[in-house]
Amino acid sequence: MEKKYCLECEETLKGRIDKKFCSDNCRSAFHNREGGKISPMVKVIDHQLKKNREILRQLFSQIGSTRENNELFVSSEEIRIYGFVFDFYTHKRVFDRVEYLFCYDYGYNKVDEERIHLIKHDLLNRGVDNIA
């Protein structure tokens, strides 16, 4: 007879042929973990947030290298072309009474359609850092 192993700890199973776990502990450990799998919706949102961040990061370093550091502006049109979705952001921060929406460490403030101000702010450090 073919040997069967516990799905959780890979212990050899004895007894009933339809057994999947060596113990109740292994059964619940397995199901708890399976139940904790990331839902498709969370994956979609995570993907867009990371995509948004990557777009900001790239624009930030491109523009930052060609313009003055305090003039990190892009247009809505430009940022959308890359696939940026404005609805998705991780948190908000206010600097000098201006609210910035962040995708992780890169943030923006929509001044108007033509001017979206980009900043970088690492929560692990303090202050606004405009230098990539």
Ligand SMILES: [Zn+2]
């Ligand atoms: Zn087990």
